[in-house]
Amino acid sequence: xxxxxxxxxxxxxxxxxxxxxxxxxxxxxxxxxxxxxxxxxxxxxxxxxxxxxxxxxxxxxxxxxxxxxxxxxxxxxxxxxxxxxxxxxxxxxxxxxxxxxxxxxxxxxxxx
Amino acid sequence: xxxxxxxxxxxxxxxxxxxxxxxxxxxxxxxxxxxxxxxxxxxxxxxxxxxxxxxxxxxxxxxxxxxxxxxxxxxxxxxxxxxxxxxxxxxxxxxxxxxxxxxxxxxxxxxxxxxxxxxxxxxxxxxxxxxxxxxxxxxxxxxxxxxxxxxxxxxxxxxxxxxxxxxxxxxxxxxxxxxxxxxxxxxxxxxxxxxxxxxxxxxxxxxxxxxxxxxxxxxxxxxxxxxxxxxxxxxxxxxxxxxxxxxxxxxxxxxxxxxxxxxxxxxxxxxxxxxxxxxxxxxxxxxxxxxxxxxxxxxxxxxxxxxxxxxxxxxxxxxxxxxxxxxxxxxxxxxxxxxxxxxxxxxxxxxxxxxxxxxxxxxxxxxxxxxxxxxxxxxxxxxxxxxxxxxxxxxxxxxxxxxxxxxxxxxxxxxxxxxxxxxxxxxxxxxxxxxxxxxxxxxxxxxxxxxxxxxxxxxxxxxxxxxxxxxxxxxxxxxxxxxxxxxxxxxxxxxxxxxxxxxxx
Numbered sequence: 001x002x003x004x005x006x007x008x009x010x011x012x013x014x015x016x017x018x019x020x021x022x023x024x025x026x027x028x029x030x031x032x033x034x035x036x037x038x039x040x041x042x043x044x045x046x047x048x049x050x051x052x053x054x055x056x057x058x059x060x061x062x063x064x065x066x067x068x069x070x071x072x073x074x075x076x077x078x079x080x081x082x083x084x085x086x087x088x089x090x091x092x093x094x095x096x097x098x099x100x101x102x103x104x105x106x107x108x109x110x111x112x
Numbered sequence: 113x114x115x116x117x118x119x120x121x122x123x124x125x126x127x128x129x130x131x132x133x134x135x136x137x138x139x140x141x142x143x144x145x146x147x148x149x150x151x152x153x154x155x156x157x158x159x160x161x162x163x164x165x166x167x168x169x170x171x172x173x174x175x176x177x178x179x180x181x182x183x184x185x186x187x188x189x190x191x192x193x194x195x196x197x198x199x200x201x202x203x204x205x206x207x208x209x210x211x212x213x214x215x216x217x218x219x220x221x222x223x224x225x226x227x228x229x230x231x232x233x234x235x236x237x238x239x240x241x242x243x244x245x246x247x248x249x250x251x252x253x254x255x256x257x258x259x260x261x262x263x264x265x266x267x268x269x270x271x272x273x274x275x276x277x278x279x280x281x282x283x284x285x286x287x288x289x290x291x292x293x294x295x296x297x298x299x300x301x302x303x304x305x306x307x308x309x310x311x312x313x314x315x316x317x318x319x320x321x322x323x324x325x326x327x328x329x330x331x332x333x334x335x336x337x338x339x340x341x342x343x344x345x346x347x348x349x350x351x352x353x354x355x356x357x358x359x360x361x362x363x364x365x366x367x368x369x370x371x372x373x374x375x376x377x378x379x380x381x382x383x384x385x386x387x388x389x390x391x392x393x394x395x396x397x398x399x400x401x402x403x404x405x406x407x408x409x410x411x412x413x414x415x416x417x418x419x420x421x422x423x424x425x426x427x428x429x430x431x432x433x434x435x436x437x438x439x440x441x442x443x444x445x446x447x448x449x450x451x452x453x454x455x456x457x458x459x460x461x462x463x464x465x466x467x468x469x470x471x472x473x474x475x476x477x478x479x480x481x482x483x484x485x486x487x488x489x490x491x492x493x494x495x496x497x498x499x500x501x502x503x504x505x506x507x508x509x510x511x512x513x514x515x516x517x518x519x520x521x522x523x524x525x526x527x528x529x530x531x532x533x534x535x536x537x538x539x540x541x542x543x544x545x546x547x548x549x550x551x552x553x554x555x556x557x558x559x560x561x562x563x564x565x566x567x568x569x570x571x572x573x574x575x576x577x578x579x580x581x582x583x584x585x586x587x588x589x590x591x592x593x594x595x596x597x598x599x600x601x602x603x604x605x606x607x608x609x610x611x612x613x614x615x616x617x
């Protein structure tokens with residue numbers, strides 16, 4: 001239960017940063033917090049408190065933790081890292097044109 | 113096991129990795145590689161059709177490839193049924209033509225451009241072929257992160273702003289899909305489409321509702337349906353026209369495929385009916401359709417007008433799919449083809465015409481027809497198709513969409529679609545009239561002559577004409593497309609076909 005609660009709080013915290021903060025870099029950090037919240041949540045809810053894989057022949061599969069979420073999270077971390085790296089590149093590029101990182105000067109996220 | 117499926121993903125992926133290395137040595141070798149890989153990828157798709165022609169004809173077509181020989185539900189399964197084949201063929205044909213168009217159109221940084229194009233190609237085929245929900249999420253992210261640099265390809269302020277927005281919305285959409293994947297794995301312990309589909313109805317209705325909500329939100333953000341449409345017009349208009357055509361014509365259709373696959377074959381349409389979500393989606397999609405048309409009506413920039421028209425047409429496709437009768441699904445898929453052909457055609461023609469104009473505003477297009485009569489006539493014809501005049505394919509698809517609405521008794525839905533067509537008529541005819549206005553042609557522009565060499569004009573105009581002809585010819589012989597579309601509809605309506613074919617029962 002506490003896992004779900006922490007997930008919801010972290011996720012909304014990141015979402016709050018994207019909605020409210022007036023700095024594109026902080027918004028990227030907010031995006032990262034959202035991603036981190038999901039990774040944390042996925043790892044914690046699938047934790048059965050078992051042994052660490054890889055197991056050897058004498059152990060039973062049901063006694064070990066599920067390795068699949070960890071594999072998925074590793075992939076997710078790579079995706080998250082490349083996404084934020086690219087977003088930060090774009091923010092630097094925008095800064096060259098406008099000398100600011102305020103999202104309002106690009107019309108905000110809602111207007112087009 | 114069919115090795116051709118994995119080749120469809122690997123060939124563009126390897127090409128994308130090879131291009132930067134070859135580009136260092138020689139430009140012409142890179143050009144040869146691009147042409148070779150494009151033709152190879154296209155011919156693999158055609159080879160699949162040719163070698164399974166009989167199976168396609170009697171609707172028993174199904175190919176699988178198990179990565180690493182892991183038998184489902186454990187490993188990642190690539191599979192191709194009629195629905196995948198339909199979208200894969202659309203992707204192959206349109207990408208072949210768009211890459212050819214780009215050869216004439218993109219005059220700078222070609223190395224980087226083709227790396228991204230081939231990565232997009234690989235991601236799109238991955239999405240269409242994969243049978244694993246996490247793999248789908250990875251390919252969706254790959255598609256996002258490879259198309260965002262192309263949005264910012266002009267490296268001006270507008271493009272960068274558009275790309276930032278595109279990335280924010282796309283990433284948040286991806287996160288919602290990822291939450292859906294987490295919930296599916298937590299509740300069912302599997303990632304395989306067929307396995308999920310088999311066990312999904314055992315979950316409690318509340319969990320089913322939550323999972324559907326997250327997938328739906330994620331895909332709607334990525335598709336730019338009504339409450340999340342803010343990024344689309346900017347992203348689809350800030351980039352060079354070849355990329356606008358790719359984004360607006362093809363990539364959005366790939367998201368439509370994801371929507372269909374998830375909500376008919378994996379989650380199951382019964383869940384949407386049981387939770388009442390189908391009516392909500394129908395209304396949202398129709399609002400999206402009408403809002404897209406209204407925004408296009410108020411828009412003064414030709415490329416942004418086309419982008420808003422995309423929002424409107426995607427809303428229409430989603431709305432008609434939600435009716436979920438055989439006729440409605442057929443109409444939806446026909447409109448996928450029709451909108452793809454017409455939107456790519458409009459963007460390719462516009463991209464060429466904008467070389468003759470000082471800017472993208474409507475007033476800038478004044479008299480552009482007299483500078484280039486043939487291409488602008490093509491633009492006019494396809495714009496007529498967008499509105500729904502026969503004999504263009506837009507007429508056929510809109511006819512079936514309205515027929516599907518009326519057959520289900522949703523008269524107000526049909527009314528909204530027709531109202532949208534009237535709006536479309538108004539906003540297209542304004543551009544056509546401005547284009548045909550008389551102007552005095554001055555002496556030939558010296559700057560134009562340089563551009564002509566730079567842009568290798570012949571290729572660009574040929575591709576633009578090809579699409580115009582394709583719009584007319586497919587509009588006349590649209591009944592020929594009903595064979596493959598009906599096969600796809602059969603797959604959509606019978607998830608058990610997919611489950612049995614993947615799990616081998």
